[in-house]
Each structure stands twice: as C-alpha cells, then as structure tokens.
Amino acid sequence: MIDTRTAPVTVGPTTVRATTVATDRPNDAPAIRVDGLTKRFGTDGPIVLEDITLSIEPGEFVCLLGASGCGKSTLLGIIAGLEHPTSGTVTVSSGSAAVMFQESALFPWLTAGRNVELALKLRGVPRAQRRGQALELLDLVNLADAAHKRPHELSGGMRQRVALARSLAQDRKVLLMDEPFAALDAITRDLLHEELERIWRETGRTIVFVTHNVREAARLGQRVLLMSSRPGRIANEWRLADTGPRRIESPEVSRLSIEITEQLRQEIRRNAH
Amino acid sequence: MIDTRTAPVTVGPTTVRATTVATDRPNDAPAIRVDGLTKRFGTDGPIVLEDITLSIEPGEFVCLLGASGCGKSTLLGIIAGLEHPTSGTVTVSSGSAAVMFQESALFPWLTAGRNVELALKLRGVPRAQRRGQALELLDLVNLADAAHKRPHELSGGMRQRVALARSLAQDRKVLLMDEPFAALDAITRDLLHEELERIWRETGRTIVFVTHNVREAARLGQRVLLMSSRPGRIANEWRLADTGPRRIESPEVSRLSIEITEQLRQEIRRNAH
Amino acid sequence: MPTDTNTSTSTTVPSIPAAARAASNDDFRTLEAGLDALQTVPLAERGPWRRIVDGVLPPVLLLAALVLAWQFYVVIAQPRPDLVPGPFNVAASIGELWSNGRLQQAVLTSLARGGAGFLIAVAIGTPLGLLLAEWRLLRRALGPLLSGLQVLPSVAWVPAAIIWFGLTDATVYFVVLMGAVPSIANGLVAGIDQVPPQLRRVGTVLGASRLQLATLVILPAALPGYLAGLKQGWAFSWRSLMAAEIIAMGGSIGFGLGSMLQQSRDLADLPGVLATILVILFVGILVELIAFAPAERSLLRRRGLASGGTR
Amino acid sequence: MPTDTNTSTSTTVPSIPAAARAASNDDFRTLEAGLDALQTVPLAERGPWRRIVDGVLPPVLLLAALVLAWQFYVVIAQPRPDLVPGPFNVAASIGELWSNGRLQQAVLTSLARGGAGFLIAVAIGTPLGLLLAEWRLLRRALGPLLSGLQVLPSVAWVPAAIIWFGLTDATVYFVVLMGAVPSIANGLVAGIDQVPPQLRRVGTVLGASRLQLATLVILPAALPGYLAGLKQGWAFSWRSLMAAEIIAMGGSIGFGLGSMLQQSRDLADLPGVLATILVILFVGILVELIAFAPAERSLLRRRGLASGGTR
C-alpha cells in the first residue's frame, strides 16, 4: 500500500467570510499528527486499526468516511484521548480536542444554557462570565431563545446545535465530530451543514468529521479520507479546492460522490464471503 | 389554492425489467383515491390535514415529501385504514394496503423467517406452503441465509429488508411506506433504494413512499408530492418521466432536488414567527 | 489490492456569490426558526381539575361502591359481627382509637421508627451502592450476596434479632435495615449502571476531574434509578417494620401500628384489626404520595421521561 | 401565497443501459452481502468455564472469608454461645435438623404451600391484569387500589386472616394471595403497557383479528414484563409465606420453615435460627436460579435484550 499521507499538504485558497475569533495559523506544525497507529481491543481481539499515519493542518476540515464498524469512532476516540493506542503515536499540537458525538449526549437534567455553562465551568471560566458566554455561544447556533429549555423539549436538530455550542465552549483549536448529524432528518441535516460550515469559517477551527454519508463528506470536507474495513486503514484520499460555501446538489459534489461511492462499494464488496 | 390533482394522470413510459409477478393494470380506476380528506385529532385539536384530494394510478411510485409534523404519517395511516378521517373519503381499489414503518417493527421474539410466515398465516396461506413462500420472499431481498436469525442479530438495513419481505408477503396491490429508510446509515440507504426500485419493477406494486429527504424522493418517485405544514395540504407536485433505474447523484436528480428544496424551504420559512 | 492506490483528486467547486450570501444570512435564520417551530410541539398540559376528575374520581367511586356493597351485605345477611363487622363498626373503631389517642401514638411511633430506620438505611446503602458500582471486584464478590439478601424475607431476621437485641427498638431497626439497605444499594448500582457511557465520555472530554465526573455527571444521571431504589427501600422499610412490630411485641418496644394490629387480634377485635389495616394502608399511600411521588414526578418531568399524554 | 401554485414539471432522467444492468445484479448482491457482513458482528460468547470463574468464584471466596472471620472471632473472643454461635454450631444444627427429618419436612411444606399459593395467585392475577390492561375504565378505578395494596405489607393481613380462618392453612394462603396477586397483575399491566404501539399497528395491518392480535402479538410482546411480574410475585409469595408461618403458628397449620424458625426461637436455639435463615435464603435463591433465571435469560437473549459482554 502506497502511503502519500506523509507528503506536505498545502491548504487551498480559503475564503474566510468573517473571523470574529481571530486564529493565527502557524503553517509549519500540523494540528494533528498520527504516526503508525495500530489498535486492537483486548489482547486477543482482531486488529481494528492498522498502521495509520496522518497529518491534519490547522484550520483544515477533514472528513473521515468508511463503512460501519471500520474503526472511525475508535480513531477519533484515540485522537480525543479517550482510548489508548496499542502502538504508534498521536499528537494534538493544541493539547487536547473538543468532541461532539452522534447522540447529542446533552445532560438531560440541565437546560440548554446550563449545559453550555457546565462546559465553561469545567474549562475554568469564572462564574460571573459563564452566563453571558453561554448565551453568546447559543446565539451563534441561533438558539439564544431556547437557553431555558431542557433537552427533551428540543428537537433533534436543536439538540445537536446545543451540543455544537457546548463543544465550542471548550474553546479548543481542534473539534472532533463523530457522525454528529446521522440521526437527524434530511432537511435538518442540510441546514446543519450550512450552520457548521459557517461556524467553521467564523472560528477557524480544525475539524475532523466522521461520517458514512459520501455526499455529506463531499459537501463539507476540504479533504475526504476513505477508510477500509477489517482492518481499518486509510484507503484513499481526495482534496477539494475550497472556494467558499457550496451546495450539496452542486454537480461537483455529485461527481466526487460518484467517484468515492464507487471506491467505497469496492471496499465493501471485499468483505462479502 | 389551485388544485390540479384531479387532472387525469398518465404514467410515463416505464421499462419493466422483469415481471415475475404478473400484474395487469386496469388503467381506468385509480389504485388509491382520496377525496376532500380532512383530519383533526380529538374534537378541539388543530386541523392536521385539510381538504386533501389525490388519486394514484395502479403501479405508480409516489413520494410524499414534507417537513416534520406536517401530517404525512397521518395521511398514510388513514389510507391504511389505521385512522379514520374526520371528513372526506378514501378508497383503495384493491381493498386494503400493506404498510411498512420507519422502525422495522419486526416481532422480536420471532426469527426473520417466522416474521414473514406470520404475515402469510394472517393472510390465510396454508401452513404447508408458508415456509417455502417465506424463503422465496427473503431471497427476493437477498436474505435467504438469515431466515433463522432473530431481529436483534440483524443490522438495521437487514431488518428493514425483512420488513419489506413481510409487507410483500401480504400480497396487496398497494404498499405504503412511512420513512422506511430514515434510521439507516447513508450507505445502506443507497443500497436499499436500488433494492426497492428493483422489487417495485419486478412486482408492479403501487407504492406510496413517505420521506423528508428531498433527494430520496427525487431518486425514487415517478411523482413527488410536496406537503405544506399546519395544516397539511398538497403544496405542489412534480413528475419524472421514468426511463428506468437512475442514480441518486445524476444531474437530473440534483436539478429536481434543488427545485424541490427551494419550495420546501419556503414552506418551512412560513412557519417562523 | 487495486483499490488501495491513492489518487489525490482535486476538484474545484464553484462558490455561491459573496453578494448573495450576506442577504441569505437572514433567510437562513428564518429557515432555521421555521424548522425549529415545526419540530417542537408544545405539550398540552391537562388542567389540575381535569387530572383530579380523571385520576381520583374513578377509584373513589369504586371504593364508595365497595363500601356500600359491604354495608348492604351486612344489613341483608346479618353475618356474625365478630367475623364480618360492618363499615360503621370499623369507622367507629377508628374513631375510638383516635379519641383515646392510641391511634395517633401508634402512627407517630411507627412513622418515626420507619423514618429513622429508612434514613439509617439510606446512610448505609448509599455509600455501599457507590462502592459497589465503582469497584468492580467488590461488586463481583458482594453483588450476588446482596441480591441474595433481597430474596430473603426480612421477617426471617426477626427471631434472630430478638435473640440478639431482645424486645427492644434495636430489634426493629435491625430488621428494617436488613430489608431496606440491600434494595437501596442495589437501586443505586442499577441507576449508575444505566448511566449512558456517552455521558461519562462527554464529562471526560469536557475536562472533568474524577470527583467532578462523579458529582456533576454520574450522580445526577443516576438519580432516577437511585430514587426508584429509595422508593423501594421505603416500601421494604415499612413492610419489615410492620412484620417486626407484629412479631416482636412487648418488652420495651414502643407501641406502633403493628403492635396495635396484634393487640386487636389478641382481643379478637376484628373491627380494630380492619381499622388498623386501613390505617397502615393509608399511611403507606400517604408517604408515597407526599414524599416520593412528587419527587419522582418532577424529576422525570424535568428529564422528559414522564409518561403522559396520549402518544 | 405564491408557493401554493402548482407547477407540474417533467424531467427526463437518463436510464442506466440495460446491458450493464444484468451484469450489475451479481455485483449488487456481493455489495449487499459485504455490507451485511460488515454490519453484523457475531457476539463472542464467553465459555461456561470462564463464566463460572468470573461469576461464581468471587462471591464464594468472599463467603468463605466471612465464615473464616466469624470462626476466628468465636475462637478468639469466646463469646456466649447462645448469643454468637460459631459456624460449626450452625452447621451441626443443620445436620441435626436434617437427620431428624424436620428440615426436609419444613422445606417441603413451605415449598408446597408457597408454590400452590403462587400458582393460585397466577391464576387470579393474570386474568385480572389482562382485564386491567385492556379495559380503561376498570383500570382507572381499580389500578390505584391495586397499587395501594402493593404498598400494604401483606403481613398486616395475618391477624385478620387468623380471625377469619383460624389457625389453618387457609390463613396462610390468604396472606400469600394478598401479597402476590397485586404484583402479578401489575406486572402484566406494565408489560402490556410497554408493548410498542407500533407492534399493535403492524398486527392490525397484517390483518390480525382481535383474538389473533392478543394471542399472537400482545401477549408474546408483553412476556418480559409479565415474567418480571411473576418473579416479583414469587418473591412476595415467599415473603408473605414466611411472615404468615412465623406469626400464625399452632392450630392445624402445617410445619413450615417459618414455624421452624419460630420454634428455634422458642427454644432459645440461635444456631437453629441461623440455620433456618440460611435454609430460607438458600431455597429462595435456588427457586430463582432454577425457575426464573433460566426462563428470563433465554427470553431476554432470544430478544437480544440480555445485558452481557463488555460493551
């Protein structure tokens, strides 16, 4: 397997619409570096991830695509520091990463506002500033009005937006997202794509976005990594020159989707017996 | 509101690939007729469906599209005879309809095979023939090997395929599907689109398919009906000349999707306050 | 494998014109607001009046009908009054017990003992449950024993407790504890087990320390299960208390409802027995209604777990 | 509103060439098979040997340690043997009870009574639960009373039952029924309530008649809740039985474990009391292990509800 991931990566010309949160991007050091990572669960389990080497630039939006059970969540968990690699190293240059999960995983006993405030508290923000900052963050996801509502009073899409606000509250340079929109209906998902892209452009976060939706990956990512299954490896990667927001129905997204789908299906076929 | 739904509908030139189950289509009577249908829950609830008139031809594949809570499931339930209309009439010419729900709703205490057999039993198929017919139906959805497995041992996609086989076991001319693929991952969903289309072409069923995924509707339907919310009405409809299987990434699907999405978004915006 | 070759494709996607974008931001907000409005249906609360009519009236009517039928039977069939007393006899018996103060004394004694025993059980069961939930080895070893203890009728402890502690309040407390502690501890363990692992992960990701994780995430998340355990623990306390009071009567054991029941039996005073049973039932229901039901309801409602409405 | 105008658009979609299609059918099947293989992970069953080591060894070791500590204490501190007998005394007491046949008789009597009472309770509780679940008005009226009865310690019925039925087995059965029937009925109601409405709808759609819906859909779906209710009902039967046997001793009431316990107490025979407690515990656990645990496990496993494995 030829490995092109160690080649120096150049970020395409990005149109940043608004930089409310100023981020300086030191173009020298990658935001995330994964080196020869291998993972197996237990001592006699099968190898889940094998020899993954990867480097992600600051401010990059990377989509990680793969069939169910190929190890996407495991890889993300290792980058987040929730799991330990069996061998190999993982370096996140900014120290640690914010994570957003598929189910919003909001604390059901706290209102939307308090959920965000809890993240601020655990980050060490003084009590006096928390409320204001939480409201700002909720406003960023267009939910300032819902601060007093409890998770169960919100729709799935609103919950995911609160979760997004909460992960932004961590104020980490890197944001890891594990199929954050998989459980949402199509209309909401399209909207949240636009929302996420806007926030990415506004805040300059480095985002690793796990999905098994080819079109979602092609819609959002500057770079799409396709993983193979059993064991999980990086099978291929695609780059999109980023020229600003694009629509999911654009012919370019479609063209790329067709290409990725074809390879993904080949990967899946390999597992038939 | 101008109502064009009473205009006679002509089915486009359909390429039926294989007609293992021979279906004669009496082009005179529609398969489903809905006339001035209005529905409210309880006596003082808001009107959910208002004055819906609709006619669906035998063998037609109709997609019903609308935002969450617009009344799609209610309409489907009324056609299925699970709910009663407040006013107006619904006629299904073949007597009754098969229904498939979002969650597979397989009986968890029965194997896949037995689930299908139960449907055959309730239809009145003699015991001796059930096993064989169930296996045939499971084979139709490429699951003959999984007949002895219980629902929890199957993946979400496999469960929906069993549910599809079960609803085919009812052997009704009309098949109503309520967001059958909404809970599946994107890869599986794409595959099931192909599966469903193949089965539709092979069996010549009349299908009403509820979804809130614009691309799914544009991918599958010969006709797409867009519903407005609060109260639910048919806001618009599109027809696709059916020239055989198409891909979800095809430019035509994309073009139609853009158009439908724009109208759907307008419908949604109307509800902001 | 041929699919493993890496093709680094570069596609240029046309951007939406910047001019249109600024204008579309407002549009986007309206769209999102519209969707939010469509997807959140305000739950229609039924009025308190409606709730009472629906919830309280039918059982009260049934009860009234049953009492009427009973009285009717007594009037018609004229059964032996010592075997089938009428509702009036029972009511008179309650009145008498009330007027000579024995009823109040018994209720107060039993409630005080049950309450104290329950609180001690909570004080023991809670740390025990926490330990069991977080210390795997202890749980493997002690868990089955604790579940076994839940199978053992706490009434079986009464004779042993009497031998150890004599006819003193210590006996009653011991029996109550043996009944309530396992179920409180097991309730907490079950509650903690049901905490979705995702919530722990979120806590860790947000940077919570071990202590913060326990106090800010795990305990609040385990609260419904803990509350269910407490409720069951109270039921066990109350049952065990009654058993202990009935069996261990005399000595320096105060006069509780169980003792009153047993005394009525000794006097072959069936109206008194039935009156006491009614009082025990009434106190049990009252405690549930006053102490546990509101806590549970508000907890579940705040988390959207309440089972209400028609859907 | 402008969006309400109907535009009937007609788009022509190019079809995939028919020649390619036939060949792609096999491809499609492989693709689907590959996806199925990826999405179903066979659950790794732990071997029975491993299960025993993990599940049985720790509590047994702990138990052994506890017994050892107890014996140690008795040897070192030399407490009064009538207050703190040693493990050997208790073992000797079991041996003696066994050798003179009293133990076997007591276990058999209690088991027979508990079993018979439980079966009668099932026979009453099941139709009651069905009625309650399906007849809304009855449920509104009777439901709260039945829940109330569950709060009432069944031991409170013993004095009344003795007055009604004297010191006979009828007293014991009455008390057992008052304990077990409400919990069996409530368990069935809860089980039926938890049947997802979707399953009912599927049954209706498949053309099931009312009877078929009940027997082929609702009852099988409610089985886990019903089984849980049965299990709890058995626990209540056993508890109530012990209470009744301890309190209502004498007369023509046969000799059960509760009576044996009370007799040991009367003879100030603490080793006997402890031995009987152990036997009661053992019988309770055994019944759960033999009768309920396998049924529950297989039921849950067949429905994929078993909580097992590390994830």
Add this chain to the structure above:
Amino acid sequence: SAQGSAATPAGPAEELRLGYFDNVTHAPALVGLEKGLLADSLGDTELSSQVFSAGPATIEALSAGAIDAAYIGPNPAVNSFIKSAGQSVRIVAGAASGGAALVVRAGIDGPADLAGTTIATPQLGNTQDVALRAWLGEQGYDTDTTGGGQVHIAPTDNAQTLALFRSGKIDGAWVPEPWVSRLVQDAGATVLVDEASLWPDGAFPTTVLLVRSEYLAEHPETVRALVAGHTASVDWLTAHPDESAAVINTKLTEDTGKGLSEAVITRALSHVTFTTDPLAATFPVLLGAGVTVGTAKPGKLAGLFDLSALNAVRAEAGVAPVSAAGLGTE
C-alpha cells in the same frame, strides 16, 4: 470461665428492671409490685417492671440486657442456662408450684380417647409442653415437634387457645393457671390430668425468680434485697389468701385493662402454691423429660442455682434453708 462471674461487685445498682407475666402463677410479682413490697425492700435502687407473655421473650430480654431479673417458668431458664454454657442466668429463688393441668372438651373421658386429637400447649419446650409430651409418651402415644404423630400438639398462644377451644378447633390444652380455670369456667372444659398428680408430693416448680449472672456478680446486695422483697411477697400471699385475689386482680386490670372473673381467680389460686423453694431437685427430672421428648438438649445444670441470698434471708427470718440439690451455691 464464665464472663459474668468474673466481674467484681460494684455496690448496689441504681436500678433493677424486672420482668413478669400477667398470670396467676406470677402472683408474687403482681403482689410485690402492687403492694410496693419489692420497691420497699430495694430501697434506693429504682425498680422498673416489664410485662411479658412468653418465656422465650423474657429470656431474650435477659440475654440482651434489657431486664435484670424475671419471674419465669423453669424450662426456659434451664434452656438458657444450658445453651449459654452456664453463663447467662442464675435462679435465685422459687416463686410458685403447681397450677397446671390438661383440660379437654366433653367426650374425652380418658387417655384412650385422645388418639387423633389436637392438644394445645403454651409454647414449644415450655414446662407444660414438655409435661404433655412426656405424659403422652407414657400413655403410649407418638408425638413429634412438628405437629404430627398420633396426638397433634399445637403450641399456641394461651389467649388463642381459649378462642380455638371455644370454636372446637382444638380438643384440649395443657396450660397453667389462670387458663385452666378460664377453660373450665368459661369454656366448659374438664380437667383430665392435674400435673400435680404426676409428681411426688404434688410439688413441681411453675415459676422461679431468675437473675442475669452479670447483674448478680456486680450487684449481689441488690439481688439480696430483691429476694427479700420477693420473700415478703410470698409470705404475704400465704398469709392473706382471702385478700390476694383482689390485689392480683387490681394489678391485672392495671396492666391489661381487664381483670379475671371472681370465680376464675379463686379457682386458680386454690390450685397454686406460693413458695420460695425452687424445688431444685426436680430440675434434672424436668431436663430429662425435655431431652426425651426432643425439646431440649442434654447439658450440665451445675451452677444454675445461687440460693445464698435466699438462704440468708430465710436464716434472718429463722426459716430452714432450702437445698440447691448440688446444682449451685446454697
């Protein structure tokens, strides 16, 4: 080796907690309390009392240290002594003798009619229960402790026994006074066997005065004062046979809210003898009977009696000492 006797005397106790039954056979306690004889004799030591209804509960209270002394039947006392390896209690005086009988329903005229009947006793292993089992054994009947056998023995609470007898659910009962008299007077029972007829001289212990051994070791003076008060009480009962019924009834009414009828109490008193002699020599016989019928285990009785206080009190009054029959200090 007994822990209790290892304790050193600590002077008179501050209080003495006394247990007794509301029974005619416990009349020395009733009279002593009612007439203040016990309290007078105890002086500064505060006297409190507790009513029990059964021997085992009394023993449990003694063991748990909830009471210090008690009036009780001989069998529970023996039981506790043996089970505790001689550490728990000491008998310091006798209280009553006689006053137990087997009463039966009409139609049972001799031992031969008892086959298949159900006979109640107050409690498994108590004095009457053992007597019944032993007697039935002599008559050739099989019995067992689980209620089986040719004659079913149902240990039943005395109050319950009266009700059950009235409703015909039992055929007879071996009970102490006043229950014998109540069954005879109130329920029409007839006496089949008077227990007195089974013993030489008709003398067998019914009630003794028992003290916790630790208490005895710590406060011998207090125990002596108790024994003195008890002796005074017994003496009063012997000296005032006409007044005793009234005094006893007053105390019973005070305790339970209900007295006994004149006829019952008079008949009962005539069958009981009050004496401070514990009849120590009969204890091995009692134990032997218990072992034979399976309600007791063999054991040593040596040390059960501590009659030094009693004999000192008797010596002061110029009465002959009583014998411990080699089972303890005199």
